[in-house]
Structures are given as structure tokens and as C-alpha cells.
Amino acid sequence: MSTLDRIASIDEFWTREFAYYLHEHRHPLNRLTHMFGVPILVVTGVGAVATLSWKMFVIGWTIGWAFQIAGHRIEGNKPALLKRPISWLMGPVMVMVEFLELAGLHFGFARRARNIVGL
Secondary structure, three states: OOHHHHHHOOOOHHHHHHHHHHHHOOOHHHHHHHHHHHHHHHHHHHHHHHHOOHHHHHHHHHHHHHHHHHHHHHHOOOOHHHOOOOHHHHHHHHHHHHHHHHOOOOOHHHHHHHHHHOO
């Protein structure tokens, strides 16, 4: 059974989604670029809406996406959101989980997902 088949067979939502995220972001540098790029996208997106600033949106999203695209070039794959639309939401959530784990909070679903993916 392939890794993707094992992931697809997971019943628990958070474990399955984090495993999908990790499968598409196996290279540590790819995950690192996302830890910069995703917060830039979120902060500038919210800031642009709050201030109605197209300039903030365009500059922030250009920089944020540049980080993520660079990471996926390192990884050698396309961004997951092109394959699974839920990744638009799950990407930022999974990056937040990684930040929280760096801060010392640990999640059982993340540990289970890493075991399934082999990280």
C-alpha cells in the first residue's frame, strides 16, 4: 500500500490532513519556506482587507507566494492546493501547528501523521 493510500484510509480528520500536508512538504527547507510564506500571506491578506490596500495585498502575496513556490521547487512538487482545494484552509492551520510544536505544544494527531508519512 502506498503512502497516499495509507493517508487516504485514515478516519481521523486532523491526522489525515496533517499527513497529507507532511507528504507534500517532506523536505525541511520546504516546510521552513512555508513557515515564512504562509504567515506573510495571512497577515498581509488580513491587513489589506482591513485597510483596503491593494498595494499591501499585491506586495505581501507576491513575497508570500515566492517563499512557498521556492520551497516546492526545492521539494520538486507542485503546491498541494492545486491538488486538494481544502489545502487553502489547511495549509495555514498546519503551519500554525508546526509553530505551536516549536513552542512546546505537541499534538497526538501530528505525531501519528509523522509516523504514517515516515518523518
